[in-house]
Amino acid sequence: MKWRSARRSSNVEDRRGMAGPGGGGMKLGLGGVAIVVVIGMLMGKNPLEMLGLIAQVQQQAPAGPSGPATAPPVDDEASQFVASILGETEDVWSAVFQASGQRYPPAQLVLFSGSVQSACGGATAAVGPFYCPGDQKVYIDLSFFQQMRDRLGGGGDFAEAYVIAHEVGHHIQTLTGVSAKVNQIRQRGGNVEGAEGPLVRQELQADCYAGLWAHHAQKRHAWLEPGDLEEALNTATAIGDDTLQRQGQGQVVPDSFTHGSAQQRVRWFRIGFEGGDYRQCDTFGAGQL
Template structure:
């Protein structure tokens, strides 16, 4: 993927090595990070729910003696350049789409952290994986997740990593357009949001479609995809499908507990966005077939 041709966003807040800015935090090894991330998906926990649970544990745990944290990586290392390039391209693509509708796109900030971080949604560790917090309209990523995605979840590669970032930006689009509020309203009224046809799955699949839409327009602008890049994204979408994760962890698939969609659904909706490039085709809430 020839990502260096993209404009680099200035909306990256690099907090790596800061240990959550004094917020304490639950420390997990790389294996624990992957395990808790997968368990959260299997339990039907959204990133916001996981944040709340982890925050409760942190509040109840005794304080440990402060130790010197890791040295912060160079602010302009290749990893941060890559993230800034992908985020910059999401800004350019979505700004053009919003402008065509006579609107301005309010770009999110992307926070890079290592170990733990404080957000408007509470304290979080790398265990929750990449997440978007609607409370502060920021995307949070511990880059160690990308290692886990490749080593333990069966995905990986630079375009797959770009897909993950674009997916989280998709949740930002859902927040500013009111889609996320509608799903939250259903939950507050006591409605069931889980299941293979439920609102949570539709919300996640729409974010996948938005990621594909972004990739469509980015490719038209830069022709930056190389052989195997699209397959990387498809392999990652498949690896993080609810059915794939459930089959690996418990030996059976329980569609009633789906929160993100099956492997086939995630790949299909990414392709709908990538091949069509039209946000109107990403209305998963009106779709008869997911």
């Protein structure tokens, strides 16, 4: 992927190397558990899965000094890549919003290492990349991309771009009121999980938005190389609910889906990528996902 041709966004905040909540081998108490549950609800993730991931990371983390991590060099290649992808999402979505007579207020992206504080509460790297509607920021610990390659069977620069664009898709949903509607269903006590539920529809729409972004970015830069699209599709497959459940618990429980099956995630990314049409990403109006 020839990402260096994209404009680099100035909306990247680099907090890597800064001590966040839980730095130095945190163990969750009751307060920490409560924070994880709240973050899970805000981000549409299963809190029990998040707690399990955090426990795994804590068990596997090597013992060592509890001081803050060493910050990487300023403007290293990883941060340049993130800034380039974020800049391209800004340019694409600005054009989409302008076409309907609106202005696009971009999201900020925070790079962190280990743990971070957001308007949605404290979070660790085990949560994975997330978007917080409270401060309209995307949070990413870049070690997640290494996990994609080593443990999830995905990875590659275009796959990483897909992850960033997916989280920016949640920003679009905040701007358009979709996220608020899903939260209203949850607050009224409605069931938001399940293979056809609101959470899955919300996540699949973000996948479609990621594909839409990739469609327009490719038209602007012709930056995809052989194998890039397959990287993104392999990653979408690797992070499907059914794939993760089969790996983690040996069985698939569609009633507990929060992000969509591997097939669904690939399908909706393709819809966005092949059509490039904002209106085709209406997963809430789709009869079948």
